Amino acid sequence: MTDWMTVSGLVALLSFACAFSDEPTPSRVADLATLAARVSELERRVEALEVPTVSEPAATAESLPVLEIHSETWCGPCQVLKADLAALGNMGVEVRWVRFSDRVPAMRWTGPDGKMQTVTGYQKGTVGSLLDRVKAAHVARQGKSE
Numbered sequence: 001m002t003d004w005m006t007v008s009g010l011v012a013l014l015s016f017a018c019a020f021s022d023e024p025t026p027s028r029v030a031d032l033a034t035l036a037a038r039v040s041e042l043e044r045r046v047e048a049l050e051v052p053t054v055s056e057p058a059a060t061a062e063s064l065p066v067l068e069i070h071s072e073t074w075c076g077p078c079q080v081l082k083a084d085l086a087a088l089g090n091m092g093v094e095v096r097w098v099r100f101s102d103r104v105p106a107m108r109w110t111g112p113d114g115k116m117q118t119v120t121g122y123q124k125g126t127v128g129s130l131l132d133r134v135k136a137a138h139v140a141r142q143g144k145s146e
Helices: 002-020 026-050 076-088 127-145
Strands: 066-071 094-099 106-110 116-120
Touching: 066 076, 066 127, 076 127, 106 127, 116 127
Parallel strands: 066 094
Antiparallel strands: 066 106, 106 116
């Protein structure tokens, strides 16, 4: 929250400086009002992210293993993976597609030790073994939690 407080302080300093500089023009006043409104909105959004909601439990057990796939429409191997997953049908794994912009195409899941496992690249026909690894890690985590 301190980073946003410095932004608020900067807005206050700018408004103070404008008061003692040349006559405030309508555009300066509008720019300052817009900046203050944006900062207030960002502060509200950050606060909402920092405060946990009551309806969500702190840690929920996943009923299905989750495979997160960072993919993009122009990525050829990603499209082959998508087709292979569709051909398998219901595979007992929740697949979450995440568009990436600055990341390498990757598949991620939580390993048996609770740490994220990441695999980059994909070769046609290897999705079955990947899903088996995801399921095995999920079962191992469930066994440790009981």
